[in-house]
């Protein structure tokens with residue numbers, strides 16, 4: 001089988017990308033609670049970029065196969081897991097010895113999502129992380145009860161699912177983007193509230209809007225000084241939820257007085273930790289309802305193009321050149 005392999009972590013993203021190799025090895029054998037999945041496709045996410053730079057929470061032994069999610073078909077199973085044989089699945093994988101950018105990989109049973117027969121396999125490749133993250137962010141904050149929320153990096157996929165959930169519950173969304181292209185795209189999609197983070201008076205405009213609309217929750221994927229701008233813009237009794245660190249900077253500029261006197265809160269969200277709070281039955285029900293959103297066309301991950309493992313450098317450069325332009329998928333080479 002072929003896999004994309006990272007020989008060394010490198011803070012310099014271009015060097016990290018250029019160091020990726022395609023290697024041939026034996027298929028792994030599933031043991032214990034594992035199944036062997038034959039990959040259909042795996043996306044490139046911001047966490048993969050942080051991972052190859054050695055800047056992510058997950059650090060694997062080297063050489064390592066990147067990729068934390070994908071879709072495929074179960075081809076072999078460890079003893080006792082025969083019910084999974086032949087099933088189409090989405091999966092989440094963070095194990096040291098396994099990565100999604102591979103023809104075959106072993107996945108733990110608890111990290112499999114059984115797919116509905118009508119679920120598209122390319123969409124399923126991007127199912128295990130972002131849609132559940134948007135759902136989980138709404139769940140933990142009770143955002144459906146708020147009047148308005150703020151999202152930054154708003155051209156990305158998690159914010160797109162957050163907007164859809166917000167619309168379902170009649171919650172308004174203030175979108176923040178960093179590029180004019182992402183601004184224009186959201187505008188043409190009919191978004192009412194969009195701010196460009198570089199525009200003059202950005203912090204003041206955000207504050208006015210957040211107070212007018214009563215935006216009491218901010219979902220922050222950027223961090224750095226922007227966390228402070230979001231936090232300080234919201235009215236009393238608000239919550240800033242950090243779920244990404246796209247700026248690669250520590251959270252800063254939070255108003256101390258707001259923290260002390262205005263009952264504002266800062267929290268973090270991690271999908272894996274949220275999933276651990278949910279039992280199997282509830283997770284299955286959530287998975288079913290999320291898959292139905294895709295099947296009925298209500299939700300869609302915007303996928304720009306797909307690349308073979310041999311084109312991994314091109315794929316990552318293309319993704320980083322226009323992250324709001326949609327996901328790129330890595331697919332096994334056709335045999």
Ligand SMILES: NC(=O)c1ccc[n+]([C@@H]2O[C@H](COP(=O)([O-])OP(=O)(O)OC[C@H]3O[C@@H](n4cnc5c(N)ncnc54)[C@H](OP(=O)(O)O)[C@@H]3O)[C@@H](O)[C@H]2O)c1
Pocket residue numbers: 045046047129130133152153154155156157158159177178179182221222242243244245246247248269270271272322323324325
């Ligand atoms: N905590 C969790 O459990 C969890 C789970 C899933 C995802 N996440 C995080 O959620 C975030 C969004 O992921 P995604 O898959 O939705 O992203 P995506 O669809 O790949 O898009 C990334 C978006 O972020 C924007 N962006 C990138 N760097 C930025 C920066 N420094 N400042 C402002 N905007 C920036 C991009 O804008 P341009 O087009 O201008 O580049 C693009 O709109 C990531 O940080 C990811 O790690 C966290």
